[in-house]
Amino acid sequence: MLIVNDPLDDLGHEDPGHPERPDRLVAVRHAIAQLDLGGDQVNVAARAATRTELAAVHEGAYLDELGAFCYEGGGDIDEDTYATYDSWALAQVAAGAGLVVVDELRRRGEGVGFVSVRPPGHHALADRAMGFCLLNNVAIAAAALRGDGERVLIVDWDVHHGNGTQTIFWNDPDVLYVSTHQWPLFPGSGVASEVGGPRAVGATLNLPLPAGATGDVVRRALDEVAAPVIEEFAPTWVLVSAGFDGHLADPMADFALSSGDFARLASWAASFAPRDGRLAFFLEGGYDLAALRDSVTATLAAALGDSMASEGETSGGPGEEQIRRSMRERASSLELVRDQLADGAAP
Amino acid sequence: MSAYPRTIAVGYDGSPDAVAAAHWAMATARLLGAHLVLVHARGMLGRLDRRDPRTIFAAPVADLVESTGFDPTRLSWHDTDGDACSVLLRCAEAPVFADLVVVGSRGRDEHAGMLLGSTSLQLAERSPVPVVIVPTSPGA
Numbered sequence: 001m002l003i004v005n006d007p008l009d010d011l012g013h014e015d016p017g018h019p020e021r022p023d024r025l026v027a028v029r030h031a032i033a034q035l036d037l038g039g040d041q042v043n044v045a046a047r048a049a050t051r052t053e054l055a056a057v058h059e060g061a062y063l064d065e066l067g068a069f070c071y072e073g074g075g076d077i078d079e080d081t082y083a084t085y086d087s088w089a090l091a092q093v094a095a096g097a098g099l100v101v102v103d104e105l106r107r108r109g110e111g112v113g114f115v116s117v118r119p120p121g122h123h124a125l126a127d128r129a130m131g132f133c134l135l136n137n138v139a140i141a142a143a144a145l146r147g148d149g150e151r152v153l154i155v156d157w158d159v160h161h162g163n164g165t166q167t168i169f170w171n172d173p174d175v176l177y178v179s180t181h182q183w184p185l186f187p188g189s190g191v192a193s194e195v196g197g198p199r200a201v202g203a204t205l206n207l208p209l210p211a212g213a214t215g216d217v218v219r220r221a222l223d224e225v226a227a228p229v230i231e232e233f234a235p236t237w238v239l240v241s242a243g244f245d246g247h248l249a250d251p252m253a254d255f256a257l258s259s260g261d262f263a264r265l266a267s268w269a270a271s272f273a274p275r276d277g278r279l280a281f282f283l284e285g286g287y288d289l290a291a292l293r294d295s296v297t298a299t300l301a302a303a304l305g306d307s308m309a310s311e312g313e314t315s316g317g318p319g320e321e322q323i324r325r326s327m328r329e330r331a332s333s334l335e336l337v338r339d340q341l342a343d344g345a346a347p
Numbered sequence: 348m349s350a351y352p353r354t355i356a357v358g359y360d361g362s363p364d365a366v367a368a369a370h371w372a373m374a375t376a377r378l379l380g381a382h383l384v385l386v387h388a389r390g391m392l393g394r395l396d397r398r399d400p401r402t403i404f405a406a407p408v409a410d411l412v413e414s415t416g417f418d419p420t421r422l423s424w425h426d427t428d429g430d431a432c433s434v435l436l437r438c439a440e441a442p443v444f445a446d447l448v449v450v451g452s453r454g455r456d457e458h459a460g461m462l463l464g465s466t467s468l469q470l471a472e473r474s475p476v477p478v479v480i481v482p483t484s485p486g487a
Contacts, residue, residue: 131390185394189429
């Protein structure tokens with residue numbers, strides 16, 4: 001069973017020529033239609049996240065300023081990120097959509113969630129919009145689960161590092177953040193030596209990979225490095241920051257993934273959900289509309305135990321050496337931080 | 348640590364504020380005999396325009412060199428992926444090793460008086476090395 005939020009009224013959040021555009025959600029709606037789930041698809045109405053729910057992640061002053069900026073008509077926040085008059089209302093509903101999808105999964109105790117929203121969220125910091133992101137949707141949902149005592153795994157396979165999500169949970173031992181991403185690439189963070197804060201050493205796991213990385217390389221990094229850490233963490237919930245800009249056709253980066261690779265990644269992430277109804281995917285990037293549509297279809301089908309990938313899995317790209325180097329850097333950084341903590345020094 | 352900066356990094360995106368900052372940084376580097384690094388942060392949309400900033404900004408930078416009398420052999424570029432604030436914060440580390448960072452009061456597409464995307468304010472708050480914020484004009 002797929003649990004997805006109702007389509008958002010997102011046409012007001014648009015900057016002509018900008019790749020983060022309303023057509024993305026049209027492509028996603030086509031992707032869901034391709035699944036042809038009939039009665040196995042449950043749509044839930046999204047609502048605006050409350051101030052309290054947003055404030056679990058974002059600073060109040062930032063929320064005030066973002067709201068005021070939008071009500072004054074909006075504009076460019078930085079060279080990448082824009083907001084319009086409608087963006088504040090839409091961003092609150094996008095954040096709320098994640099909450100209602102998760103709530104519906106909890107109520108039913110079964111199904112796979114998909115949060116089909118824009119603007120995306122994983123670059124948004126507690127006090128700052130960036131990288132097309134205004135509010136950190138996946139972090140807001142994770143914070144709500146965390147508040148109910150859950151242990152949350154966030155798998156982020158967007159081609160860009162989710163600096164916002166990492167920073168928000170940097171010092172939280174009950175949220176494990178795992179990211180595969182192209183590096184170097186925007187935002188510039190996400191090296192393997194970033195392992196978490198003093199109270200959450202090891203709860204951040206970065207797997208930076210080079211341009212041209214194929215599905216076999218991404219899977220190997222996740223299998224060899226991330227899987228043992230996740231098994232030890234033992235999540236009670238799995239949230240996926242599902243960006244599809246790592247697809248070969250996407251203009252924003254240089255990974256060489258296919259829809260078949262995203263299907264495999266979805267199955268991999270689903271394998272860590274402790275039981276049915278504990279897995280939700282959040283739309284992040286993905287700017288080539290055909291690739292986005294086919295990759296979302298493949299991802300959700302795989303998560304539901306089916307196979308609908310229009311492309312095969314890819315292999316043969318670079319990255320093996322970077323995986324080895326990341327393992328060494330992570331081990332070295334963990335040892336250093338733990339030594340510093342043992343010595344009473346703040347790392 | 349030297350009493351005076353040996354390497355000055357200046358954020359450069361071609362905006363009027365960046366030109367003002369680069370002018371001040373070049374003039375200061377000339378006086379101090381320091382090396383100057385023009386730092387170009389490539390945002391997400393920067394991947395859609397992969398031209399080299401040395402080419403894009405060749406003419407205005409040449410004008411700055413001429414107007415300040417700065418030795419162009421002491422000038423280099425650091426073009427890297429990332430948001431402007433994060434990139435400039437990392438300039439204190441390898442490979443730039445800046446001991447002073449200079450920025451305009453607001454970059455391209457940043458709004459006056461707005462905290463949301465203000466690189467200069469966030470940099471001043473978090474930088475491990477001194478930061479100079481150069482206004483485009485008095486009172487700007």
